[in-house]
Amino acid sequence: MKRIVLIIIILISLISCNATPAIADEPRDGTYIGVHREIISPTQSYGAKLFLAGFGTYTRDYEGVHDEITLTVVAFEIDGVKSAIIAADVLGFDRELTDELRIRVQNELDIPGDSLLFNASHTHCAPNVLTNTVGIGDFTQEYADYFYETAFECIKQAFEDLTPGQLYFGSQKTSGIVAVNRRYIRDGVCYWGPWYEGPRDDNAYIIHAVCDNKTRAVLFSYAGHPTIYNGPYVSAEYVGYARNYIEEKIAGAVSVFMQGCGGDLKGNHTNADKTAFAVGGWDELARIGAILGKAVVDGINNGLEPVTGKSEVSISRFELQLQPAKLSKAQYQILMNSSSDVLAEVYKYFYENYDNLATTRPYSVMRFDLGSNLTLIAMEGEVSVEYAPIMKELLPDREVFVLGYSNGEPGYICLERQYAEGGYETEDSMKYYKIAEGYAPDSQYLIIEKAMELCK
Numbered sequence: 001m002k003r004i005v006l007i008i009i010i011l012i013s014l015i016s017c018n019a020t021p022a023i024a025d026e027p028r029d030g031t032y033i034g035v036h037r038e039i040i041s042p043t044q045s046y047g048a049k050l051f052l053a054g055f056g057t058y059t060r061d062y063e064g065v066h067d068e069i070t071l072t073v074v075a076f077e078i079d080g081v082k083s084a085i086i087a088a089d090v091l092g093f094d095r096e097l098t099d100e101l102r103i104r105v106q107n108e109l110d111i112p113g114d115s116l117l118f119n120a121s122h123t124h125c126a127p128n129v130l131t132n133t134v135g136i137g138d139f140t141q142e143y144a145d146y147f148y149e150t151a152f153e154c155i156k157q158a159f160e161d162l163t164p165g166q167l168y169f170g171s172q173k174t175s176g177i178v179a180v181n182r183r184y185i186r187d188g189v190c191y192w193g194p195w196y197e198g199p200r201d202d203n204a205y206i207i208h209a210v211c212d213n214k215t216r217a218v219l220f221s222y223a224g225h226p227t228i229y230n231g232p233y234v235s236a237e238y239v240g241y242a243r244n245y246i247e248e249k250i251a252g253a254v255s256v257f258m259q260g261c262g263g264d265l266k267g268n269h270t271n272a273d274k275t276a277f278a279v280g281g282w283d284e285l286a287r288i289g290a291i292l293g294k295a296v297v298d299g300i301n302n303g304l305e306p307v308t309g310k311s312e313v314s315i316s317r318f319e320l321q322l323q324p325a326k327l328s329k330a331q332y333q334i335l336m337n338s339s340s341d342v343l344a345e346v347y348k349y350f351y352e353n354y355d356n357l358a359t360t361r362p363y364s365v366m367r368f369d370l371g372s373n374l375t376l377i378a379m380e381g382e383v384s385v386e387y388a389p390i391m392k393e394l395l396p397d398r399e400v401f402v403l404g405y406s407n408g409e410p411g412y413i414c415l416e417r418q419y420a421e422g423g424y425e426t427e428d429s430m431k432y433y434k435i436a437e438g439y440a441p442d443s444q445y446l447i448i449e450k451a452m453e454l455c456k
């Protein structure tokens with residue numbers, strides 16, 4: 001029965017995915033906003049020890065910085081309730097290391113650890129700070145130590161910066177396609193390629209933080225892999241160009257990107273006949289970033305709603321079931337010995353750890369109310385775009401921004417239907433997250449059930 005209710009919710013949400021417009025109201029008193037940003041680009045001193053993470057290679061050498069990657073914290077104190085968004089240009093936040101950071105913030109700053117929302121842009125042009133990957137860019141302890149220490153310092157500085165202000169929110173459709181569905185479905189089977197008829201979300205979701213009648217920060221979310229460039233230089237990819245565009249147009253803005261449910265969407269750069277994705281250079285990143293940045297600026301200029309009412313953060317932690325390995329230990333050994341570099345490394349992991357492979361993996365969904373008319377629902381991992389309308393439907397009385405890539409990076413979070421379709425997200429990708437066969441296909445129902453409990 002529970003499952004039937006969930007299916008009905010999904011169906012309703014797929015037909016009516018527009019959130020109820022927020023009721024206009026006066027900006028509330030008692031809101032304090034603090035912002036702190038640090039550049040987190042590595043320096044040359046890491047040298048050959050450092051690799052960039054994301055694509056299927058663990059030796060994509062770091063040769064320098066093209067454009068700076070950043071970590072930004074926006075801290076809030078709303079009627080005495082403290083919370084913060086920590087956004088960074090990395091592939092993902094490591095669940096365990098992030099949970100350690102929450103404890104440290106609680107102990108040293110007396111700020112509730114579970115009031116922190118961590119979101120990764122998922123750029124593939126930054127060092128790896130995840131401990132749960134193999135074959136997509138080696139983890140470098142020295143950089144990870146620096147990264148999580150910088151996050152702590154930024155959180156501290158942002159709370160020290162708290163200033164009276166107001167928050168406004170809204171969304172704006174982009175004037176062109178920034179990211180497109182990459183799971184091309186033909187006759188129920190998934191092929192890798194741009195699928196313009198497939199689900200995507202062309203909206204930029206915007207939070208405008210204003211202090212003393214001046215812009216303090218512009219937070220914005222969009223769903224799509226920033227994976228157009230594939231080379232040896234550090235870059236914030238097209239989201240960095242979007243941020244720069246916003247900061248050029250809006251005086252005083254610190255712009256902050258939050259990745260949405262972009263697990264099955266990819267930056268819209270293809271060959272001439274739009275049948276295959278292409279690798280792009282800086283000009284292409286600038287073009288796409290400007291489309292996204294312009295939507296955010298237009299959204300602000302068109303007018304946003306003030307955030308009103310009570311702020312509160314809650315999180316649900318639970319375990320997702322994994323599918324058992326289909327290959328035997330002996331088969332992994334054969335693959336290990338017959339594969340080239342990266343895959344040999346991946347299969348070696350499964351061969352050596354075969355007897356201790358996990359059967360479940362920790363997962364979380366966070367409800368982050370900035371007010372009673374604006375909630376962020378933050379989900380771990382590379383979440384399929386169709387989760388967004390499902391989550392929005394759980395709180396129909398308000399605007400809901402749905403984020404993926406938040407608070408942990410446990411690989412792709414797909415819908416049950418997508419497991420039957422196959423493809424990179426459900427099958428090929430998960431081994432890079434040290435998961436043999438991906439999540440149990442019905443995991444979708446547990447995730448939605450837990451989100452429903454948070455949204456009661």
Ligand SMILES: [Zn+2]
Binds near residue numbers: 122
């Ligand atoms: Zn990804």
